[in-house]
Amino acid sequence: MENLPPEALTEIAAYFQALSExxxxxxxxxxxxxxxxVGExxxxxxxxxANISRxxxxxxxxxxxxxxxxGTSAYYRIADESVYELCDLVCGKIARQLQQAAQKHQVFPPAE
Known part of the structure; x- marks a missing residue:
């Protein structure tokens, strides 16, 4: 993200906002x-x-x-497969954090 103009940063933030729900x-x-x-x-x-359409x-x-x-239906498919690379990267990061937290809790025995 080095040297990006504010307009580009706004677009990037909007992209991540689309993924934030x-x-x-x-x-x-x-x-x-x-x-x-949509119905499926x-x-x-x-x-x-209506919610899904939004x-x-x-x-x-x-x-x-x-x-x-x-016909009378609209079908949706993935247009940008790279979103899955991004999601997999984030999911991996979260999984590692959860694993580290679980290991930290194992170090301390439960209080009796």
Whole structure:
């Protein structure tokens, strides 16, 4: 991020903001396996179609998912596979932190 203008930093922050909501991460995880329409995603996530549509709009705006109309339905798929590399990197970091915390707790015996 060295020498980036403020406008670029604003765009980067918006991209990360798109990834900062658990429902959007759930949607991305579901789309990792196969494309889905809004109704399918709503059912799989346990939310309303309107709620899922709002999240998909945000993900589409930032180029993470692509929309394709087929008849009366719109299907969504991943548009930027590199998002999974980023998510895997973050998940690995969090897993290591949790493992270190668990090891730290094992050093101290439980109070009796």
């Amino acid at each position: 658990p429902t959007r991460l759930q949607i991305l995880n579901l789309l990792r396996q196969e494309e889905h329409n 995603l709503a059912q799989l996530c346990g939310f309303t179609a 999240h998909l709009t945000m993900l589409t705006k930032h180029g993470l998912v692509a929309r394709e109309s087929r």
